[in-house]
Structures are given as structure tokens and as C-alpha cells.
Amino acid sequence: MIQVHKKTQAIGVFDSGIGGLTVANAIIKHLPNEEIIYFGDTAHLPYGDKSADAIRYYSLKIVKFLLEKQCKMIVIACNSAASAAYKVLLDFFQDQTIFVNVVDPLVEAVVQANHKKVGIIATKATTHSGVYPYKLLEAQASLEVQSLATPLLVPMIEEGYFNDNISHAIIEKYLSNPILANIDALILACTHYPLIRKNIETFFKKNVKIYDSNEVTARKVREKLTESNLLNDQGKSNHQFFISDYTKSFEETTRIFYKEKINLEYCPIW
């Protein structure tokens, strides 16, 4: 049984760092009356290279922090965390809040479109978890699914390399991998990747349908809040953005992901 009942309570959103700001941004645009409490675990990023056990441990602690802030819903805005920790978070906390992860809305959207061959690009943690192929095939057994770990993309994006020679070369190297030949859809299974969506569309000359988490997750948040009668349609937003380690570089990179300046608060939960 869900313990929170007030529409005015915030939505918690967390990620390994600042990539999840792409999802937070989409939620804020879609639901402007909601208040967001964002937590970026910059002390431990990247999650993509960590073990599933480590990611589960970090995620449990972050969710406890967001529950102390009375979040009525928690969005796992990181594919690596959603892949490794979603089940354990449900086991521990599903009676205290509503969870939305970035994986399920993407899987639903892809399956609805009835594709033939789908590629997935993601961090090593998400790829090795096998969560996407498992869920996609469970919903559409006829689908051919190929996963490719693309670990250079996160640091590349965080360093601001997109739409230039460096990003073109790296993206081309990954996407020319023969396992992705003849795909008709590609899932960007990392919350950093919406920033290189245009590069990827250009690579495929728009012949491949590209899916990212932003819109589908924001829509899922609305759907779940509406069905629980917790949608805040009159509130004034006063978002808070916490990070577990602070550097000037995080502050600067934030703009790439969020599009406008935000105030990052250092919050050492470790």
C-alpha cells in the first residue's frame, strides 16, 4: 500500500550523475506544476562501469534519501540503475512510493510499433544485465534484438563532444558494427544519449526509428500519477538539484543536459 497521498509532494528523480537531467527536463516540461527533487550521484559516476551489486547499494541509499524528502514518486532516470536495481528497490520500498524506471516505457513504445529488428546501445552495466532483450522478447517473441555496449559515449558527451569530428568518428565506429546491420529501430538505452540523437539519426539517414527515454518516461510519470490521483495540476514548481560530489566541471556540464542554468546543491550522503 502506498503511504504517500499528497499531490503537492515532490517527484524524486535520480541518476548516476547529470545525464538524468535530460529526463528531469522532459518531466518538468510535460508536468510544469510538479516539483522535482533531483539527485545525481556524482561521487560514484559512471555507474555504467560498476558491478550490479555496487549499483544496487548506491540506489538503495539514494532512494532512502529521496523518501526522507517525502517524494510521492521516484523516477530511476538511469538505465544502468534501472537495469541493476529496479527489482530490489521495489522489494524494499514499493509500499512507500511509486516507482517509474526508464526501461519499461521504452520497451512498451518499441513493442507497440511492431518492429522486426531492434538494436540497443547502452553502458556496459545495462548491456550486461540483459534487461532490455529479456523484456522486449517477453513482450514480442518474434523480435530480433541486438545489444551493443558503447562505453565511450558517456565521457564523450560529458566532455561536450557532439556534432563534431570526434563524435562522428566514435558514433560511426559503434553504429557500423555488423550486429546492428538491418535494424529498423534503435533504442538509446542511456539517459545521456538523447544529446547525440541528431548525430545518430544522421548516421542512419533517418531509415531507422530512434527511441530515447525522455518523452516516454515523462508520459509514464503522468499516467501513473493520474491513476493514483496524485497529479499536481496547480502547484508552483520549486525544483531542487542535489549532487553527491561537487566540481566546477559538473556545474558547467549541467547546462548541456538541462539547457538552462540550475543551482546544484552539494549533498554528501556517503
Ligand code: DGL
Ligand atoms: N545515464 C546513465 C544511464 O542511463 C549512464 C551514465 C553512467 O554510466 O553513469 O545508464
